Amino acid sequence: MIRFAAPALTAMALLAAPAQALDLSNMNEDERSAFRAEIRSYLLENPEVIIEAIDILEQQRAEAEAQADYALVAHNADELFNDGYSWVGGNPDGDITLVEFMDYRCGYCRKAVPEVAKVLKEDGNIRLIIKEYPILGEASVLSARFAVATLKVAGNDAYKQVHDALLEYSGEVNEVSLRRISEGLGLETDKIFETMPSAEVTEDLTRTAQLAQRMNISGTPTFVLDDELLRGYLPAEQMLIMVDDKRDKG
Template sequence: MIRPLAAALTALALAAPAQALDLTDMTEDERSAFRAEVRAYLLDNPEVLMEAIGVLEERQAEAQAQNDVALVQVNSDALFRDPASWVGGNPEGDVTLVEFVDYRCSYCRKAHEDVAQLVESDGNIRFIVKEFPILGEQSVISSQFAVATLQVAGPEAYKQVHDALITFRGTVTPENLQRLAESFDLDADAILAQMDAPEVKQVITENRALAQRMQISGTPTFVLEDQMLRGYVPLEGMRQIVAQVRAD
């Protein structure tokens, strides 16, 4: 049975504004009694804590979502209209999906097939890739090669290289990259030479700066219109979010 005093005190503590309950107005004995009663109530009714934690998490999620919307609005040009980024899917699609990707990221690899199925099956999604190497030198080299391919050989070649790099399990070496380029009948020498060009490094530097402004620290991170999806989302989950975006 819940003790009436404990219930009353705890209800007051949880329901009233913080400033309405001033412990400094209590005597030391009253404060000790209050704390003991609250503790006893919570031990007798731990579900109250779970309910409070649930409310807190909901409020934090709402605040994060509102903050993400603001971040997307402020950085919309860099996200959606950057001429240096590869654009796939349907360039005239009614929904735009942006992915920050690292080729050595296991969850990026896991998401790759899901994203490809989403874009292909939907047919009306504009898909943008942001090279965001954060997992060491191998990641940087891979992104440099991908960006250099886009600049030297164009978007179709980039798509081929991007798909190959995300599934590549070996060590990224100049020899392996040359063989990769040659497997698609690309000018391997020109692409390898472009990798250290200022234009390539600028793309990666600007993507990192954008990620910092967007408070993105991991991959994959997706921007779907004004929503941010931090981490891997299965295919059906992505489809549901796309449908929700369209409905809104």
């Protein structure tokens, strides 16, 4: 014959009773203690339930964050995709837009270069927008000013050359090294350097920083793929799968 302690019987009765009987505010102290003891005993005997609950909570949190990110992209779509000053490459008429917030001194931004290039080459119908977001110190800001000034002075092709050169450059960034890069590319170096401290360049960088702050972007690289915010480095294969999925849904 199986015998149960009184507290356990009380808790079992509560669990078997209608839902309103489980209102802790209506329990006396003995009932409440018995109920809590049964819960504790169950969790100790079945710890996988705690792990399952944590997994569900993390999934719900991730889904909530993803929905919040979708809303951020939708709310800031015009500034993301049509700001009028950021460099546009890839296929300018592509049906999918990939925006990259990047910093020239960011190791993962450098790691992402061949991945982004592979995505653009293999797909052929993706519009790429580069957002200069220098967050890693003075060298980052100087590099970004140099790139933005080049875009304003010499246009898209020159910007792309400077952009690639800065991502490949591993030395100290200063006026001497930037002049060397500019002169090596045959650009109007003096004019670019005159433009770097201009209010126009400052405004572009400020607008991008404000956009990043509104979108809770605190690291680079951060991508916006059409309607989705992607925080961090992604391999080309994963991005290409996401592109195909977006087209299928569209």
